[in-house]
Amino acid sequence: MVRLAGLPEDYILSQLMAFRNGQRQATIMHQITKGYSQEQLETLAKYFGSKK
Numbered sequence: 716m717v718r719l720a721g722l723p724e725d726y727i728l729s730q731l732m733a734f735r736n737g738q739r740q741a742t743i744m745h746q747i748t749k750g751y752s753q754e755q756l757e758t759l760a761k762y763f764g765s766k767k
């Protein structure tokens with residue numbers, strides 16, 4: 716299970732962008748992230764990055 720809570724916002728955003736542009740290999744996240752704009756990924760990173 717991948718845990719997002721506790722990860723910093725800037726790390727989450729960097730990984731979401733890396734999944735989207737193919738820099739980070741993935742089983743599923745490359746498909747999920749392609750469905751979101753950069754602005755939407757920023758919103759997700761801000762939300763999950765605020766969780767303890």
Ligand code: HEM
Nearest residue numbers: 717719726727730731740741742743744745747759760763
């Ligand atoms: C929009 C909601 C989601 C966000 C924001 C998100 C975010 C992330 C992030 C930031 C990572 C990297 C974690 C790390 O480096 O430690 C990750 C990895 C991963 N997530 Fe997600 N995730 C989402 C939805 C999902 C869903 C729905 C699934 C499963 C159906 C999933 C499965 C995985 C898996 C398996 C990985 C490991 C990389 C891979 O093989 O794809 N995620 N996710």
